[in-house]
Amino acid sequence: MSEKIDHDSYSDAYLRTLLNSVKSVAVVGASPNWNRPSYFVMKYLQDKGYRILPVNPRATGEEILGEKVYASLAEIPGDFDMVDIFRNSEVAGTVTDEAVELAGSKNIKAIWMQLTVRNDDAAARAEAAGLQVVMDRCPKIEFGRLNSELSWGGFNSKVISAKRRKVRIG
Amino acid sequence: MSQDKSQKFGFETRMIHAGAQPEPVTGARQTPIHQNTSYVFHDAEHAASLFNLQTFGFIYSRLTNPTVAVLEERIASLEDGRGSTCCASGHAAQLLAFFALMEPGDSFIASNRLYGGSITQFGKTFKKFDWRVKFVDVDDPQNVRDALTPDCKAIFVESLANPGGVISDLEALSNIAKDAGIPLIVDNTMATPYLCRPFEWGADLVVHSTTKFLSGNGTSLGGCVVDSGNFDWAQNDKFPGLAAPEPAYHGLNFYETFGDMAFTTHAHAIGLRDLGSTMAPMNAFQTILGCETLALRMERHCENAKKVAEFLEGHPAVAWVSCAALPSSPYHALAQKYMPKGAGSVFTFGVKGGYDAGIKVVESCEIFSHLANIGDARSLILHPASTTHRQLSEEQQNAAGAGPDVIRLSIGLETLDDLIADLDQAISNA
Numbered sequence A: 001m002s003e004k005i006d007h008d009s010y011s012d013a014y015l016r017t018l019l020n021s022v023k024s025v026a027v028v029g030a031s032p033n034w035n036r037p038s039y040f041v042m043k044y045l046q047d048k049g050y051r052i053l054p055v056n057p058r059a060t061g062e063e064i065l066g067e068k069v070y071a072s073l074a075e076i077p078g079d080f081d082m083v084d085i086f087r088n089s090e091v092a093g094t095v096t097d098e099a100v101e102l103a104g105s106k107n108i109k110a111i112w113m114q115l116t117v118r119n120d121d122a123a124a125r126a127e128a129a130g131l132q133v134v135m136d137r138c139p140k141i142e143f144g145r146l147n148s149e150l151s152w153g154g155f156n157s158k159v160i161s162a163k164r165r166k167v168r169i170g
Numbered sequence B: 001m002s003q004d005k006s007q008k009f010g011f012e013t014r015m016i017h018a019g020a021q022p023e024p025v026t027g028a029r030q031t032p033i034h035q036n037t038s039y040v041f042h043d044a045e046h047a048a049s050l051f052n053l054q055t056f057g058f059i060y061s062r063l064t065n066p067t068v069a070v071l072e073e074r075i076a077s078l079e080d081g082r083g084s085t086c087c088a089s090g091h092a093a094q095l096l097a098f099f100a101l102m103e104p105g106d107s108f109i110a111s112n113r114l115y116g117g118s119i120t121q122f123g124k125t126f127k128k129f130d131w132r133v134k135f136v137d138v139d140d141p142q143n144v145r146d147a148l149t150p151d152c153k154a155i156f157v158e159s160l161a162n163p164g165g166v167i168s169d170l171e172a173l174s175n176i177a178k179d180a181g182i183p184l185i186v187d188n189t190m191a192t193p194y195l196c197r198p199f200e201w202g203a204d205l206v207v208h209s210t211t212k213f214l215s216g217n218g219t220s221l222g223g224c225v226v227d228s229g230n231f232d233w234a235q236n237d238k239f240p241g242l243a244a245p246e247p248a249y250h251g252l253n254f255y256e257t258f259g260d261m262a263f264t265t266h267a268h269a270i271g272l273r274d275l276g277s278t279m280a281p282m283n284a285f286q287t288i289l290g291c292e293t294l295a296l297r298m299e300r301h302c303e304n305a306k307k308v309a310e311f312l313e314g315h316p317a318v319a320w321v322s323c324a325a326l327p328s329s330p331y332h333a334l335a336q337k338y339m340p341k342g343a344g345s346v347f348t349f350g351v352k353g354g355y356d357a358g359i360k361v362v363e364s365c366e367i368f369s370h371l372a373n374i375g376d377a378r379s380l381i382l383h384p385a386s387t388t389h390r391q392l393s394e395e396q397q398n399a400a401g402a403g404p405d406v407i408r409l410s411i412g413l414e415t416l417d418d419l420i421a422d423l424d425q426a427i428s429n430a
């Protein structure tokens, strides 16, 4: 990758292109409880047409939102585009390395670390392996922000445009 | 949480565009007035997701409404905050702001120089919720430090205080609030985000009476609470409503789930849901129109006000003028620091004949309207001690800058010479 990504300030174009190119998301640290943040994000992304693949070794044998829960990324059969990490910054490093390892066989294109989760060393390793990385952000919030849905809740999307928007719905 | 706070667009662009893209179905360019109570669900599953706050969307206009949402994003953008919650009035905004922070028995510190209605709301009505306020003279920040107690949940001041000429030292106050682990709440009604941006000085929440300069035309009551998104609600155990499982929302932890969007989500999902102080869509629309010209109007408001203040200061029958735009004001230095583009258009003065002569001036004006509002395109005049600050004791009135001889002006956008001539004839009449 030639373009150097500034992880303190992502451009809208970078996030938009990434979110538009991804179709399936493995969610590491996925909770089966409806009122946990990871569940909120999975539910929203699923509604928007993404396939979500929950990963949580403590919830194997269960289903979340109709999807089988896997113990690890390696156990997910078939390809997936992105890994969304709901673990602390240190564990996120290990998860990122696992994803880099699997990137070739599973066609993984991107690593996303949730709000408050940031591991710059791991991000550099993933980028060196050709993956795209977003840290300390939430894909639900960014999808909503870039598609004017966040604005419905009174939030400052920082998006200004005189164009008629097209919402990507399911 | 490192949301990108960089400002890509200038203030004037945001006052016209922020929050308002063309309506996606029809292409309507101006914001439609969604005079509508409720919104059709796709299916039962969609309804459940909305009620669980798992997806963005509209349920019922007590909580959110598309027209009101445009104004919310507009004001949040102008203040450079994370989000905002509009509501029925400035007083509703104050109630909404404290509602998320306070438990019965908690206290907060407020400036003793506030709009008289706020002093009454805090001191008398909030008492019924067992919320206790301590009014202090915030000109000396040490008074605020001395008043801090473990149950204190916030510090509240007006950036530019109503009725006149007083400016709060926001940076000093925000340092005290930070040390105490509590938010600084700033009422920015009189300055507007064009003149003063409290978040840049460390404030955590801003409240507005949008009734005033933001609508700017005296048509619509309204209020707004803006959250900076910068306050860490989990840094101590003072804010269980935001950072602990919330019993009013099936044990949801708002801060953990929504991060820097927690306050604004809470203010809609619980605040407006249960207090019911919603802004009407028509009022939101009128206020959106007002925001579109805010910078232009504030420039003229300030210019006219400064000239009128200078005229009054030089008038032989005028005893004193309290206007931070004047070099003679003890708050002039603070005005230059916090609102360098102008010190607003509301200020006070007294005539030499005291109370009786003051009443006479108010009643003799032809162009100035004698009424209880500020921030209108029209110039307004009022005697606070007998009106807006009437419920206060004489001691409180004097502390608030609303003593018996005080006349308050809100300078409008009329021709300057006409305003000066009207005041001149009214003073000569007194």
Ligand SMILES: Cc1ncc(COP(=O)(O)O)c(C=O)c1O
Pocket: B089, B090, B091, B092, B115, B117, B118, B158, B162, B187, B189, B190, B208, B209, B210, B211, B221, B222, B223, B373, B374
């Ligand atoms: C500084 C200030 N704050 C709050 C308020 C209350 O606003 P509202 O009348 O919209 O409830 C006012 C109204 O006069 C005000 O001047």
